[in-house]
Amino acid sequence: MALDRLKKEETLAMRMRLIGQSCKLFYSDDPVKILRARGQYLFDENGERYLDCISNVHHVGHCHPSITKAAAAQMDLLNTNTRFLHDNIVLYADRLAATLPEKLCVFYFVNSGSEANDLALRLAQQYTQQEDVIVLDHAYHGHLMSLIDISPYKFRKLAGQKEWVHVAPLPDTYRGIYRENHPNPGQAYADTVKDLIEEVHRKGRKISAFFAESLPSVGGQIILPRGYSAKVAEYVRSAGGVFVADEVQTGFGRLGSHFWGFQQQGENFCPDIVTMGKPMGNGHPLACVATTVEIAEAFTANRVEYFNTFGGNPVSCAIGLAVLDVIETEDLRGNATRVGAHLKDLLTKLQTQHQIIGEVRGAGLFLGIELVTDREKRTPATKTAAFLRHEDRICVSTDGPWESVLKFKPPMCFSMEDAELVVQCIDRILTVATTAFYVGMHLLDIYCMRSLNTIKDSHKDLISHIHNFSVE
Amino acid sequence: MALDRLKKEETLAMRMRLIGQSCKLFYSDDPVKILRARGQYLFDENGERYLDCISNVHHVGHCHPSITKAAAAQMDLLNTNTRFLHDNIVLYADRLAATLPEKLCVFYFVNSGSEANDLALRLAQQYTQQEDVIVLDHAYHGHLMSLIDISPYKFRKLAGQKEWVHVAPLPDTYRGIYRENHPNPGQAYADTVKDLIEEVHRKGRKISAFFAESLPSVGGQIILPRGYSAKVAEYVRSAGGVFVADEVQTGFGRLGSHFWGFQQQGENFCPDIVTMGKPMGNGHPLACVATTVEIAEAFTANRVEYFNTFGGNPVSCAIGLAVLDVIETEDLRGNATRVGAHLKDLLTKLQTQHQIIGEVRGAGLFLGIELVTDREKRTPATKTAAFLRHEDRICVSTDGPWESVLKFKPPMCFSMEDAELVVQCIDRILTVATTAFYVGMHLLDIYCMRSLNTIKDSHKDLISHIHNFSVE
Incomplete structure (x- = not known):
């Protein structure tokens, strides 16, 4: 080719x-x-x-050659759907289960982080029999219609905020309402969620889920303050809701110290639903929802099938297994x-x-x-x-x-x-930018003394650069 | 392995x-x-x-070895996202365009038929600035929340019918309201959509889209009657809506005579949006939305990016191209x-x-x-x-x-x-079943004369078989 x-x-x-x-x-x-x-x-x-x-x-x-090899070998053997029994899906689920707290032991395989978050929302709403969702400001959870609704980063530019969606402050200790000099920003930000839940209750509504990336990415690579998630989970669960950790950007060991971003919040914290995606298939469309037996059973109770044509097929799972292998062996x-x-x-x-x-x-x-x-x-x-x-x-x-x-x-x-x-x-x-800034100041002085057409082309270029660097 | x-x-x-x-x-x-x-x-x-x-x-x-070969070759070279320029996506879109009427010339690549239908719904709603959708009875358009809403096959078992969704009769000439003995079932069924549009207008609402599989599959492998789609498109467009043809099950030459299912409805009919999925990647998660310049421009007008992490990546498109090649060469x-x-x-x-x-x-x-x-x-x-x-x-x-x-x-x-x-x-x-039916009738006579515990095990088995075949 x-x-x-x-x-x-x-x-x-x-x-x-x-x-x-x-x-x-x-x-x-x-x-x-x-x-x-x-x-x-x-x-x-x-x-x-x-x-x-x-x-x-x-x-x-x-x-990565190991991933290509695993994909090609399985593509040559079989690539049916999950209505047939196959070892890859169960072996893969088992391997994922080993990375997660024990209670997150039921899996649904899908094709994208967006499909995973859409399913997480369905699971939460069906389990709690409530609709309302709390999300973090500036959050982005995917491109599907249901997810634009719970993504302030998108809905503010599109259809606006729905009455069942509630936005909590982004727990950003650099730019947010509580900063690094606050004695306990984790508690303080968690309390904003508590207040929001009370406000929701005053409206006669009930919380279904708190939805957040374990480290908000589109929000600006935010590290949630210590203690935040455990406290939020406590408040959300008292209100009858579930905690959904969106690990689409952060899972699979990116943080080094932990396999999942939510684990940074300590061993006493465990979400009710975890969604995963982007890194899972190293570029192959593969994503997943992990949840508890209770939530999965509530989803099964209505006896309606959940069928995802490509989700969890033998090739996707072979690739997922190969990715886990490479993370370990390398x-x-x-x-x-x-x-x-x-x-x-x-x-x-x-x-x-x-x-x-x-x-x-x-x-x-x-x-x-x-x-x-x-x-x-x-x-x-x-x-x-x-x-x-x-x-x-x-x-x-x-x-x-x-x-x-x-x-x-x-x-x-x-x-x-x-x-x-x-x-x-x-x-x-940045050094060039700083120099350009001072040179620029001098040039602007000259510029002010002359008419535009007397400025040489090179000066025009320099002024354009100054614009890029210094005029914010 | x-x-x-x-x-x-x-x-x-x-x-x-x-x-x-x-x-x-x-x-x-x-x-x-x-x-x-x-x-x-x-x-x-x-x-x-x-x-x-x-x-x-x-x-x-x-x-198919050609598909595996194309996938492995591209996996070994590159698999980035569509924010970088790449030949595969444009060559693939060009090949798809050649199979479609000229006006369907703008493409969005996604990972599943469900993602395609969700995007089609967004495109329709943004273009028309209306929300309401007409769907066919028993239709299924996907597993996402937005699609359960427009799938009577699902929403009847789940959250029920939303006020913006309207269900038209399935144009089934075997079981439906107009049958094979009707002089013009295409016109008669199209008129049910016309009546529904009028009903929607009486409620002070406006139609955004008519959404239908080109040959309803979950509805029971239905062949739409001649003239139906062109008439429906005429009524829907007069009401300001668009016609979405869901080709997820039927596209890519399955009908033999035509590459797309909607083409069976004659050359004077062209949908405004076509969604495709299942067969597109021969098992690889690949799907697509094709639409007109006008609808695509309306979607771009708000300047909000549509980014699909895996959609249209070089590997998916290499596979899509290989599928088209095999359809032709074989x-x-x-x-x-x-x-x-x-x-x-x-x-x-x-x-x-x-x-x-x-x-x-x-x-x-x-x-x-x-x-x-x-x-x-x-x-x-x-x-x-x-x-x-x-x-x-x-x-x-x-x-x-x-x-x-x-x-x-x-x-x-x-x-x-x-x-x-x-x-x-x-x-x-069926022959065994017919025989079993008569044997069964005889056995049931015996059964009625004796108590249950005197019936031999083999007879119990036979009765169980009779149950399967004859007791409908």
């Missing part, structure tokens, strides 16, 4: 014509065409290498711990040199850098973040309500050298 | 323990464990062969036409010998047999249908409101010999 059948401009023209424009491209002013990938590296049509700091989906590394959790710590350390050192870095946070290979134009006021440095996003063939991405958080969630084989490379790159860009 | 790592009873025990019981097994009293498959044949743990008459998902045949549409016609012919002959066969209908390799205990009254022979479903290692399935329709939707490589085998098998079982 020829790798590059179309010229980049042809690909782009066909893309514009044939694919819905709501499906956006990275770097839309100069999109990147990637032809092949290996581990944490992407290669474009000219063979140029990009360091991938964002593909959490390709968890054990792009195009000690990718150990790697996430070591490389993540080194990367965080380097970024924290960088913070001492660059005023624009307001905070470095995260765990393992799930890190975020808050960029601010003013450390005191914590003013989001949105434009600098956007500029950093695709410089020097280092793919990072931005998130958070102001798109001011640079986020790292690379394939788990990310190395010490990769960490050093990306930090050097950020350092260089 | 050892094919059979667990004994069947271990697999079953683990399945009962680990997988939600709402995920049902075929033949739940004696589930089948399938280890490998090829073409239209499945093989269990003892190497016994089953003829697969139901896996429309495995469209070009189970484990002339599977021609095969569906020829084998389907032969099968229908054999079944129609069988109808002359067995009173229980009320109707044989369908096109290509999408066929249904209505089983009735009384041809005049058309009483559904539900129990006989259930019994036939898994006899003699021929996998067929049942559908329709009374589960009395035996349906055939085999892999497209189904052969003339397969057709003959399955018809011989049905003939044999």
Whole structure:
């Protein structure tokens, strides 16, 4: 197969014509065409290498040969649906069960994190016989209609907030209502959920579920404060609801120290439903819901079949099993711990040199850098973040309500050298930006004294750069 | 890899323990464990062969080597998301566009028919700025919350009918309100939709979409009467709505004569949105929505991104392209036409010998047999249908409101010999059933003269068989 059948401009023209424009491209002013990938590296049509700091989906590394081999072997044998008995689905469920607290022992396999969250919502509503859901501000739980309803990040731009959806403050100790100087932000933020439940009760409504990512990602790579989840679970359960932990972004050892993000909240906390997705199949459409016997039984009680055509098929499960094998045999959790710590350390050192870095946070290979134009006021440095996003063939991405958080969630084989490379790159860009700022100030003085058409082209370019870096 | 790592009873025990019981097994009293498959044949743990008459998902045949090869080659190269430019997605969209009327030229790739129908609903509602949907009675459009709402087959057993959902009669000329003796059932059934639209308007509501499978499958392998869709589209569009054709079960040449089911309704009919799924990836989770420039532009207008993590990735699209190639190179549409016609012919002959066969209908390799205990009254022979479903290692399935329709939707490589085998098998079982009925009548006479405990075990078995066959 020829790798590059179309010229980049042809690909782009066909893309514009044939694919819905709501499906956006990275770097839309100069999109990147990637032809092949290996581990944490992407290669474009000219063979140029990009360091991938964002593909959490390709968890054990792009195009890992063990995954390809497992997929091809099973594709050659059998790929039926789950109405037939098969070993792969039960062996895979058993392996997943071993990573989870004992009570999360019933599994439903689906094709995407969105399908998993939709099913989690059904399970919660059927078990509690209630409808209302509490979600965190800025949360995103998927692209399906039911999930847009419980995703403030989406519904605020679309149909708005439904009467059965209630938004709790994002427990963000950098920008939120309780910050790092609060004596017990975990309790304080949990109390906001308690207050919300009381407000819901005053409206004569009842809570079905509290739905939250274990580490809010679109919200800005947020680490929930200690004690938060256990307290919220206590309040939600007293109100008759269940706690749904969305692990679509954070599961499968990304944090290094724990296999699941929710485990960071301590051993006394266990969700009632866990959803998983992105990294699960290393790019293959595979996702899952884990829950308790009680919730599963309530779902079965109405005797209505749940059938998912592709979910849990022998190929998907063979791939899922192979991913778990690679995580173990290559000690990718150990790697996430070591490389993540080194990367965080380097970024924290960088913070001492660059005023624009307001905070470095995260765990393992799930890190975020808050960029601010003013450390005191914590003013989001949105434009600098956007500029950093695709410089020097280092793919990072931005998130958070102001798109001011640079986020790292690379394939788990990310190395010490990769960490050093990306930090050097950020350092260089921020240094140029700082210099450009002072040069820019001087140039703007000149600019004010002359008419526009006397400014040389090179100066125009420089002014454009200044705009990118300093005018936030 | 050892094919059979667990004994069947271990697999079953683990399945009962680990997988939600709402995920049902075929033949739940004696589930089948399938280890490998090829073409239209499945093989269990003892190497016994089953003829697969139901896996429309495995469209070009189970484990087709061309599909495995294409998947493995692309998995080894690259499997990113659609935020990067890639040739596969645009080449695939271009190939699909060539099968469709010119106006259906914008594509969105997703992971399942359910995700496709959920997106179709969003597209329709955003384009029309209305909410209400008309669906056909007994319809099933997917397992997601939004689709249960528009699936009478599901919502009647669950949360019930929402005020924005309106159910039109299933245009079934065998059991419906207008039958084969009606001079123009297409017009008559379309008029029921017209009446429903007027009723909706009287309630002060507006139609967003008419949603229907091109050949209703769960409804009982229904062939829409001639002229129906064009007339419905006319009424729906006059009311400001769009026509969504759900081709998840019927697309990709299954009918032989046409690539898409809706094309059976004539060249003057074109839907506004087409959804596709099951056969698209031959078992790989791949689905799609095709629509018009106008609807896609309305969806883009709010500037909110639609991102589907796995949808349209290079591996999924490589598989989709390989499926299209095999359909062409192996002339599977021609095969569906020829084998389907032969099968229908054999079944129609069988109808002359067995009173229980009320109707044989369908096109290509999408066929249904209505089983009735009384041809005049058309009483559904539900129990006989259930019994036939898994006899003699021929996998067929049942559908329709009374589960009395035996349906055939085999892999497209189904052969003339397969057709003959399955018809011989049905003939044999129905012959035994007829004999059993008369023997049974005699035994029941004896039974009435004696007390239960004097009946020998063999007689008990026979009575149990009679129950299966004759007591509907």
